[in-house]
Amino acid sequence: MSESNDAKNVSAYGQIRSIGKSTNIAWHHSTITKAEINEKNDHRSSILWFTGLSGSGKSTLANAVHRKLFERSIHSYVLDGDNIRHGINQDLGFSDQDRVENIRRVGEIARLFADAGMITLTAFVSPFRDDREQVRQLVKKNGGSTEDFIEIYCNADLKVCEGRDTKGLYEKARSGIIPNFTGITSPYEEPECPELDIDTGSKSLVDCVEQILKYLELKGAIPAK
Amino acid sequence: MSESNDAKNVSAYGQIRSIGKSTNIAWHHSTITKAEINEKNDHRSSILWFTGLSGSGKSTLANAVHRKLFERSIHSYVLDGDNIRHGINQDLGFSDQDRVENIRRVGEIARLFADAGMITLTAFVSPFRDDREQVRQLVKKNGGSTEDFIEIYCNADLKVCEGRDTKGLYEKARSGIIPNFTGITSPYEEPECPELDIDTGSKSLVDCVEQILKYLELKGAIPAK
Numbered sequence: 230m231s232e233s234n235d236a237k238n239v240s241a242y243g244q245i246r247s248i249g250k251s252t253n254i255a256w257h258h259s260t261i262t263k264a265e266i267n268e269k270n271d272h273r274s275s276i277l278w279f280t281g282l283s284g285s286g287k288s289t290l291a292n293a294v295h296r297k298l299f300e301r302s303i304h305s306y307v308l309d310g311d312n313i314r315h316g317i318n319q320d321l322g323f324s325d326q327d328r329v330e331n332i333r334r335v336g337e338i339a340r341l342f343a344d345a346g347m348i349t350l351t352a353f354v355s356p357f358r359d360d361r362e363q364v365r366q367l368v369k370k371n372g373g374s375t376e377d378f379i380e381i382y383c384n385a386d387l388k389v390c391e392g393r394d395t396k397g398l399y400e401k402a403r404s405g406i407i408p409n410f411t412g413i414t415s416p417y418e419e420p421e422c423p424e425l426d427i428d429t430g431s432k433s434l435v436d437c438v439e440q441i442l443k444y445l446e447l448k449g450a451i452p453a454k
Numbered sequence: 455m456s457e458s459n460d461a462k463n464v465s466a467y468g469q470i471r472s473i474g475k476s477t478n479i480a481w482h483h484s485t486i487t488k489a490e491i492n493e494k495n496d497h498r499s500s501i502l503w504f505t506g507l508s509g510s511g512k513s514t515l516a517n518a519v520h521r522k523l524f525e526r527s528i529h530s531y532v533l534d535g536d537n538i539r540h541g542i543n544q545d546l547g548f549s550d551q552d553r554v555e556n557i558r559r560v561g562e563i564a565r566l567f568a569d570a571g572m573i574t575l576t577a578f579v580s581p582f583r584d585d586r587e588q589v590r591q592l593v594k595k596n597g598g599s600t601e602d603f604i605e606i607y608c609n610a611d612l613k614v615c616e617g618r619d620t621k622g623l624y625e626k627a628r629s630g631i632i633p634n635f636t637g638i639t640s641p642y643e644e645p646e647c648p649e650l651d652i653d654t655g656s657k658s659l660v661d662c663v664e665q666i667l668k669y670l671e672l673k674g675a676i677p678a679k
Contacts, residue, residue, distance in 0.1 A: 261521060261524050265524070269524070269527065292485060296486060299490070299494070302494065304571075306566075308566070312566060312569065317559055317563060317566075334542055337541045338563060341533070341541070341563065344531075344537065345531040346529075
């Protein structure tokens with residue numbers, strides 16, 4: 230149980246005002262607040278939660294926004310299948326339970342990044358309303374405001390997404406080789422009130438990126454250009 | 455299986471040079487390299503892995519270093535029991551298996567933060583050599599250099615740590631109320647070649663912090679003051 234004990238001990242440890250031979254040295258936590266970080270960074274931390282069908286452009290759009298934010302010296306990071314499914318979530322399969330756990334962990338990691346002052350962009354199908362709502366509540370529960378969670382619906386017709394099927398995943402889903410494929414044999418629950426509803430089916434990437442940046446500026450999350 | 459499919463699709467999607475009606479707009483990943491981030495930040499990303507007994511000062515020291523780095527505009531973040539055990543790892547108990555999984559996830563999250571350009575400070579007992587070595591290898595495997603993982607041994611006698619036992623955890627361990635307590639009924643495997651061996655038992659906090667900052671400067675991880 231030592232990790233837990235350690236955690237408890239460390240919390241209490243903040244009250245100790247002396248250590249070893251140096252009894253007049255205060256050893257206590259000096260946790261830096263999010264307000265301090267935001268002030269230094271000159272932008273707010275937040276979570277941009279991209280959701281949508283396979284092929285709707287979530288990861289591409291998230292990475293393009295990331296690039297623009299980086300050019301403006303705004304601290305941001307993209308969490309997607311590449312760095313999550315092959316890393317921390319490599320122990321998870323694709324059962325319903327594991328898919329819920331996948332999104333829960335992504336939400337928790339996004340929260341840590343937000344706590345560190347970053348704008349975190351997550352790009353996962355995340356087809357279920359409940360799971361997305363759970364992450365939104367997690368952010369609020371941890372002292373964030375509702376403005377810290379921005380749900381971005383990459384809204385493209387199934388036909389368009391299927392048309393972009395370079396790896397043949399939709400084809401495999403149609404022929405039954407891949408079971409439980411979102412949009413084909415598993416439901417995608419559209420966001421009811423997303424902060425942003427982006428027509429990634431027909432708008433250009435440049436326009437989609439612009440729509441997101443303008444929104445962030447409008448909400449005061451990043452400085453106006 | 456949609457998340458996995460999505461991940462695969464998104465990776466392939468980077469090769470698509472058109473989308474929807476805008477066939478001449480390239481939708482592809484523009485992943486920002488760690489080199490680009492380090493250059494903009496003017497410091498290297500790395501993982502400072504604090505290890506040591508309960509009460510050895512890991513979290514206090516990590517937070518004090520965090521404060522100093524913050525004052526020097528160096529991007530850093532502390533992962534400890536407070537934000538990990540109560541967040542992403544709340545599903546884990548304290549069986550041997552769960553403790554290994556706890557450290558694995560911390561390692562993976564630290565890697566993500568490092569990938570985002572941060573200096574990540576982790577403060578966990580992490581009593582087993584194998585687990586710490588696994589994280590070191592993880593960093594190397596992901597394109598990091600050996601200098602990106604800095605093992606910091608908070609080296610304080612059990613007597614000193616037990617003397618700081620404000621929550622009575624050591625007492626509970628001694629009386630058998632808490633089983634498997636590191637240093638009492640469960641082993642702590644001392645680091646054999648830590649990058650830093652810090653005498654947190656008798657040195658002042660200020661001196662300990664200075665030792666770490668000097669090391670980071672010497673290694674070129676942060677600019678010299």
